Amino acid sequence: MKTIRTLFIAFTACMVAFAFNSCQKDGVYKPKKKISKIYTSEDGGDRILQETWNWDGKVLTSITLNDDDVTINFNYDKKQLSSLSAGDEEIIYSYDGKLLKSITWMSDNEEVASYTFKHDGKFISGVDAVIDNGFMKNSRLLDVAFRGIDPTIAETQVTQFKACQAEAKGLYKYSDVYEYDHNNVIGLKRHDNNNNDFTYTFTYSKNLNPFYHLLAPEGLGDDVTGYGLSKNAVQSYHFEDTYISSRVIDMEITFPKLDGKYPVEETRTEKTTHTVGNLTNIYTNVTTYYYEYE
Numbered sequence: 001m002k003t004i005r006t007l008f009i010a011f012t013a014c015m016v017a018f019a020f021n022s023c024q025k026d027g028v029y030k031p032k033k034k035i036s037k038i039y040t041s042e043d044g045g046d047r048i049l050q051e052t053w054n055w056d057g058k059v060l061t062s063i064t065l066n067d068d069d070v071t072i073n074f075n076y077d078k079k080q081l082s083s084l085s086a087g088d089e090e091i092i093y094s095y096d097g098k099l100l101k102s103i104t105w106m107s108d109n110e111e112v113a114s115y116t117f118k119h120d121g122k123f124i125s126g127v128d129a130v131i132d133n134g135f136m137k138n139s140r141l142l143d144v145a146f147r148g149i150d151p152t153i154a155e156t157q158v159t160q161f162k163a164c165q166a167e168a169k170g171l172y173k174y175s176d177v178y179e180y181d182h183n184n185v186i187g188l189k190r191h192d193n194n195n196n197d198f199t200y201t202f203t204y205s206k207n208l209n210p211f212y213h214l215l216a217p218e219g220l221g222d223d224v225t226g227y228g229l230s231k232n233a234v235q236s237y238h239f240e241d242t243y244i245s246s247r248v249i250d251m252e253i254t255f256p257k258l259d260g261k262y263p264v265e266e267t268r269t270e271k272t273t274h275t276v277g278n279l280t281n282i283y284t285n286v287t288t289y290y291y292e293y294e
Contacts, residue, residue: 025080025095025098026080026095026098026099026100026124026215027080027081027082027093027095027100027215028079028080028081028213029060029081029213029214029215029228030058030213031210031211031212031213031214032262033210033259033262033293034053034055034058034060034293034294035051035053035210035291035292035293035294036052036053036055036292036293036294037049037051037052037053037291037292038050038051038053038289038290038291038292039289039290039292040287040288040289040290041287041288041290042285042286042287043285043286043287044286047290048067049066050065050066050067051063051064051065051066052064052066055294059074059076059079060074061073061074062074070086070087071086072084072085072086073085073086080093080095081093081215088107088108088109089105089106089107090105090106091103091104091105091106092104092105092106093215099117099119100117100124100215101116101117102114102115102116102117103115103117111132112131112132113129113130113131113132114129114130115127115128115129115130116128123178123180123229124178124229125177125178126175126176126177126178127175127176128173128174128175129172129173129174129175129176130171130172130173131171131172131173132171133166133168133170133171133172164192164194164196164243167194168192168193168194171193172192172193173192173193174190174191174192174193175190175191175192176188176189176190177189177190178229182231183230183231183232184202184204184230184231184232185202185229185230186201186202186203186204187199187200187201187202188200188202194243196241196242196243197241197242198239198240198241198242198243199239199240199241200237200238200239201237201238202230202234202236202237203234203235203236203237204230204232204233204234204235205232205233205234205235205253205255206232206261207232207233207255207258207261207262207263208231208232208233208260208261208262209228209230209231209232209233209234210262210263210291210293211228212228212230212231213228214228215228233253233255233263233266234251234253235252235253236250236251236252236253237250237251238250246274246275246276247272247273247274247275248272248273249270249271249272249273250270250271250273251268251269251270251271252268252269252271253266253267253268253269254266254267254269255267256288259293262291262293263289263291264290264291265288265289265290265291266288266289266291267286267287267288267289268286268287268288268289269284269285269286270284270285270286270287271283271284272284
């Protein structure tokens with residue numbers, strides 16, 4: 001969560017909780033451990049409060065992004081998420097029975113983005129996105145847009161996403177395909193209308209993901225473990241693309257402290273390797289996340 005403006009990767013992206021079994025509806029988030037606060041520290045520095053989660057019983061009602069005091073409100077139709085709202089922005093969820101069908105992103109009463117979802121049995125298998133160039137720049141809801149949908153929330157990808165979006169003629173479009181191993185996403189492939197390809201591969205720990213089933217478009221934190229498609233907490237990921245083909249990114253995650261199988265602390269070491277000709281540069285960033293539960 002370096003800054004909340006980095007939460008959308010690449011766009012990717014966080015909206016609230018998905019369910020992937022026959023008894024669970026998409027858009028219903030009922031975690032066994034309810035997060036109350038999330039803190040981070042950079043490279044061993046001070047611990048800084050990033051998010052405060054507010055609950056009404058078992059229902060998540062809002063998340064406050066503390067660095068600029070923005071509150072994202074969660075609105076429901078019965079117990080199924082119907083929209084997120086903040087200021088003059090709103091993200092609207094549409095369902096086909098239990099399954100998420102589409103998301104419409106509104107700003108000042110105008111549609112600025114839409115997402116259409118594909119399913120393979122009980123899993124979301126892909127998404128097609130159409131985005132109005134430019135609107136993401138000042139979006140408050142960008143911070144929660146796709147965390148539950150897209151696992152690609154590495155902060156290092158934010159600038160790249162904006163660059164890709166700016167290159168697109170008219171609308172920026174991309175399609176994602178997800179690969180699963182049981183209840184975890186192990187691969188994501190994205191192709192956009194700039195003819196760029198982006199690939200993520202993931203491994204998992206035995207620990208549980210407290211964001212599982214959270215249908216939040218992506219980015220409540222610039223973390224790769226914060227998405228709702230996978231039951232377990234991510235242990236590592238590898239990223240490469242054709243946009244900057246000389247660069248690869250690897251993340252390794254350790255769990256210094258647990259509450260049962262749920263993380264209380266996560267230390268994420270991100271290594272970026274950039275090779276140009278015979279010259280290779282390696283950049284490393286270490287971020288620790290701290291979770292408090294109700």
